[in-house]
Amino acid sequence: MGKLSSKIEKKRDREKPAIVFGNQWDYAPAPEATDFFKLNKRYDLFIGGRWQKPRSKSYFTTISPSTEAVLAEVAEADDNDVDAAVLAARHAYNRYWSRLTPSDRSKYLFRIARALQEKARLFAVVESLDGGKPIKEARDVDIPLAIAHFFYHAGWADKLELAFHGRSVRPLGVAAQIIPWNFPLLMAAWKIAPALACGNTVVLKPAETTPLTALLLAELIEECDLPPGVVNIVTGAGKTGEALVNHPDVNKVAFTGSTGIGKRIQRAIAGTGKRLTLELGGKAANIVFADAPLDQAVEGIIGGIFFNQGHVCCAGSRLLVEESIAPVLMRKLRDRMATLRVGDPLDKNTDVGAINSQMQLDKIRELVAAGEKEGAERFSVSCTLPKKGFWFPPTVFTNVSLSSRIAREEIFGPVLSTLTFRTPDEAIEKANNTAYGLSAGVWTDKGSKIFHMASKLKAGVVWANTYNKFDPTSPFGGYKESGFGREGGRQGLSAYLEVV
Amino acid sequence: MARSKVVKKVAKIANVEPMLVRVKVAAEVDRTSDEVRHGANKSPHERVTVNKAYKMYVGGAFIRSESGRSFRVKGVKSTDPEVVNIPRGSRKDVRDAVLVAKNAQVSWSSRTPYNRGQILYRLAEMMESRRTELAMSLVREGQSQADASREVQVAIDICVYYAGICDKLSALLASHNPVAGPHFGFTLPESLGVVGVVAPRTPSLLGLVSSVVPVVSGGNSVVVVVTSVDPRTASIWTECLATSDLPGGVVNALYGQLTELLPTMAKHREVSGLSLWGDLGDLGIAAEADATESVKRVRRYAESDRALDRADGARGLGYVEPFLEYKTVWHPMGM
Numbered sequence: 066m067g068k069l070s071s072k073i074e075k076k077r078d079r080e081k082p083a084i085v086f087g088n089q090w091d092y093a094p095a096p097e098a099t100d101f102f103k104l105n106k107r108y109d110l111f112i113g114g115r116w117q118k119p120r121s122k123s124y125f126t127t128i129s130p131s132t133e134a135v136l137a138e139v140a141e142a143d144d145n146d147v148d149a150a151v152l153a154a155r156h157a158y159n160r161y162w163s164r165l166t167p168s169d170r171s172k173y174l175f176r177i178a179r180a181l182q183e184k185a186r187l188f189a190v191v192e193s194l195d196g197g198k199p200i201k202e203a204r205d206v207d208i209p210l211a212i213a214h215f216f217y218h219a220g221w222a223d224k225l226e227l228a229f230h231g232r233s234v235r236p237l238g239v240a241a242q243i244i245p246w247n248f249p250l251l252m253a254a255w256k257i258a259p260a261l262a263c264g265n266t267v268v269l270k271p272a273e274t275t276p277l278t279a280l281l282l283a284e285l286i287e288e289c290d291l292p293p294g295v296v297n298i299v300t301g302a303g304k305t306g307e308a309l310v311n312h313p314d315v316n317k318v319a320f321t322g323s324t325g326i327g328k329r330i331q332r333a334i335a336g337t338g339k340r341l342t343l344e345l346g347g348k349a350a351n352i353v354f355a356d357a358p359l360d361q362a363v364e365g366i367i368g369g370i371f372f373n374q375g376h377v378c379c380a381g382s383r384l385l386v387e388e389s390i391a392p393v394l395m396r397k398l399r400d401r402m403a404t405l406r407v408g409d410p411l412d413k414n415t416d417v418g419a420i421n422s423q424m425q426l427d428k429i430r431e432l433v434a435a436g437e438k439e440g441a442e443r444f445s446v447s448c449t450l451p452k453k454g455f456w457f458p459p460t461v462f463t464n465v466s467l468s469s470r471i472a473r474e475e476i477f478g479p480v481l482s483t484l485t486f487r488t489p490d491e492a493i494e495k496a497n498n499t500a501y502g503l504s505a506g507v508w509t510d511k512g513s514k515i516f517h518m519a520s521k522l523k524a525g526v527v528w529a530n531t532y533n534k535f536d537p538t539s540p541f542g543g544y545k546e547s548g549f550g551r552e553g554g555r556q557g558l559s560a561y562l563e564v565v
Numbered sequence: 566m567a568r569s570k571v572v573k574k575v576a577k578i579a580n581v582e583p584m585l586v587r588v589k590v591a592a593e594v595d596r597t598s599d600e601v602r603h604g605a606n607k608s609p610h611e612r613v614t615v616n617k618a619y620k621m622y623v624g625g626a627f628i629r630s631e632s633g634r635s636f637r638v639k640g641v642k643s644t645d646p647e648v649v650n651i652p653r654g655s656r657k658d659v660r661d662a663v664l665v666a667k668n669a670q671v672s673w674s675s676r677t678p679y680n681r682g683q684i685l686y687r688l689a690e691m692m693e694s695r696r697t698e699l700a701m702s703l704v705r706e707g708q709s710q711a712d713a714s715r716e717v718q719v720a721i722d723i724c725v726y727y728a729g730i731c732d733k734l735s736a737l738l739a740s741h742n743p744v745a746g747p748h749f750g751f752t753l754p755e756s757l758g759v760v761g762v763v764a765p766r767t768p769s770l771l772g773l774v775s776s777v778v779p780v781v782s783g784g785n786s787v788v789v790v791v792t793s794v795d796p797r798t799a800s801i802w803t804e805c806l807a808t809s810d811l812p813g814g815v816v817n818a819l820y821g822q823l824t825e826l827l828p829t830m831a832k833h834r835e836v837s838g839l840s841l842w843g844d845l846g847d848l849g850i851a852a853e854a855d856a857t858e859s860v861k862r863v864r865r866y867a868e869s870d871r872a873l874d875r876a877d878g879a880r881g882l883g884y885v886e887p888f889l890e891y892k893t894v895w896h897p898m899g900m
Binding site for chain 1: 737738740742743744745746748750752837849850851853854856857858859860862865881882883886890891892893894895896897
């Protein structure tokens with residue numbers, strides 16, 4: 066950028082002083098009601114259509130990460146429980162699910178979608194309580210998308226042959242599914258809906274910090290009167306998941322979570338012939354060109370990294386800015402960050418909720434400290450954080466080097482690392498310089514540039530002039546170490562079918 | 566077989582230790598074949614043939630192993646006097662091949678599917694013109710003339726099939742995604758990168774073609790470990806590749822021992838996918854485990870796979886799709 070234009074830019078900067086936000090304006094609290102439902106004190110395992118006490122006799126508590134209050138006790142499934150669940154799923158596969166007409170399978174899935182719509186508010190509130198995400202996100206994104214996934218896949222159940230150009234298809238059998246804590250119900254829907262539509266039965270293990278909506282889903286499936294054992298929900302931590310993955314009568318393993326665990330799972334089932342899909346971590350580049358609509362881009366960057374506290378595998382956690390606009394963009398970004406409201410997840414005005422667990426908070430703190438130590442400049446929103454619970458203020462780093470830990474490792478929190486570039490080639494080089502390849506963002510007004518960038522970026526999902534959009538019709542999944550297989554769309558079906 | 570009978574007979578007559586006799590008889594036999602070979606009865610006009618040095622094919626060049634090692638291979642028929650030295654690939658050869666494959670893949674995948682299709686069709690043309698040589702090589706491995714000719718024909722037709730699939734993959738696999746919002750979204754198949762292939766032991770030509778060509782048609786480059794007992798057929802096939810306009814490095818063929826080559830390939834971070842044919846026992850399981858280090862896409866094909874049926878082979882997306890990625894693109898719509 067020339068001297069003159071940068072002078073003009075500086076002048077413009079002076080003319081528009083940044084608005085002071087933070088705690089200057091108080092919003093009246095607008096909490097979502099929680100008085101219309103009551104959680105059980107204790108949840109057992111949902112196996113073979115019945116609620117079974119764990120053979121392990123062991124329970125663990127699930128807490129609200131925003132208050133640390135105990136919400137419920139949840140059964141911890143051991144090897145015997147997992148064995149019973151797989152057995153129930155196998156039985157249900159042989160006896161019921163594989164004998165149903167595709168059209169009847171389809172109608173069961175439509176039933177689930179409808180029942181979820183009827184109970185949408187309950188699920189949204191419990192999701193927010195148990196996971197710490199803002200109620201507006203649970204209400205407007207998680208639950209509607211989960212419903213959409215059941216509705217979408219319901220329609221596939223009786224059209225599977227059409228999906229594969231006349232090739233014949235058959236279900237795999239029993240699917241073992243392990244899901245993370247960032248989108249508990251949505252991930253359950255991503256896993257269960259296509260598996261059932263394709264004629265498989267499932268054993269699903271929700272994450273140990275967010276088991277409640279999966280258990281409510283089990284209750285709902287019971288109400289929908291699905292044949293017993295078609296869906297089994299076993300709760301527990303890593304050991305439960307391990308037992309499930311290694312169970313010899315499982316035909317398919319589907320996992321969403323960290324790349325480290327994903328690799329362990331892939332190794333554990335090597336040579337067993339079990340089918341596998343992995344949806345793992347990411348370190349997505351969100352690339353902003355000088356010709357981008359900057360205000361829209363700022364919204365996209367904010368949504369890209371602070372949506373769900375940054376607990377998003379496809380979060381736009383590496384901001385790549387064309388050097389000439391970096392000062393302006395960063396100022397706009399900081400101004401916008403200052404308006405973010407951090408706090409009570411159940412408050413309808415909250416933008417950024419609680420960090421999911423103490424463990425995750427520790428990890429974020431560790432990486433942020435590493436970023437500071439490695440010489441990156443940190444800017445965190447100054448906001449009063451609640452005393453109880455797990456919190457981290459929205460944070461952006463500038464002057465980040467490509468080799469820095471905060472530019473390479475997945476932080477999985479509300480922390481953005483900024484790098485700059487001068488040419489499109491450099492942007493591509495930097496964006497692809499990672500072991501991950503889940504998603505990427507491109508911001509520019511030029512159509513040809515979008516298509517060029519989209520074709521060069523090694524990522525399973527490319528959002529152009531938008532970010533963090535999801536839809537059941539739209540295949541989602543990664544390149545490289547972000548995993549393999551797709552979820553959603555016609556392409557997602559092959560994860561649960563043997564295509565002959 | 567005939568020789569061992571002779572040995573036993575002689576041993577019986579001479580009433581001596583068979584081992585000692587075997588040496589003597591072998592010397593006897595060699596002398597006779599020496600006389601045949603060196604033309605005791607040959608006309609003086611018969612020329613001395615020029616023997617071919619069979620080499621591995623890497624980066625578009627025919628190379629020996631960097632290790633300098635080789636192993637000996639001979640036709641199954643006792644009437645075939647030729648014993649040749651085949652380069653025995655090393656771990657370093659695998660790494661070198663992956664490097665050139667990586668570079669070649671970038672330009673191969675950026676070619677238009679139309680162009681890739683024409684090059685694979687050119688490969689079929691090159692094979693057609695070497696039909697006799699390929700069939701002779703299969704006969705040398707012990708096949709009947711009729712079976713050998715049939716296998717070559719099927720292998721050529723498989724190439725033609727995949728030549729025509731390059732520009733159909735998008736139509737067959739891509740989608741427009743009707744998302745519930747003001748966005749235009751689509752999903753396209755893309756190449757995966759470098760794929761490591763362990764070709765089936767048999768059928769030596771059809772197996773090689775069926776394990777390599779579909780993967781290449783999707784825009785990937787390949788490092789293939791040839792596992793057939795006699796890699797000479799594979800070597801002749803790579804000569805077809807070399808004359809087919811296929812850019813150097815898109816297909817690289819190594820010979821040698823799987824125990825040495827496969828682990829290196831399965832662990833290599835620049836290899837994005839593995840296509841393992843046949844029952845590889847513990848070696849296959851170890852490769853699957855090694856592949857997890859960089860989350861490789863691994864696809865196993867059984868020895869009984871239809872693609873290895875000499876009479877027909879098999880065609881289809883099932884041999885291409887496992888080595889493709891799907892990329893989903895979103896863009897807002899509106900004024």
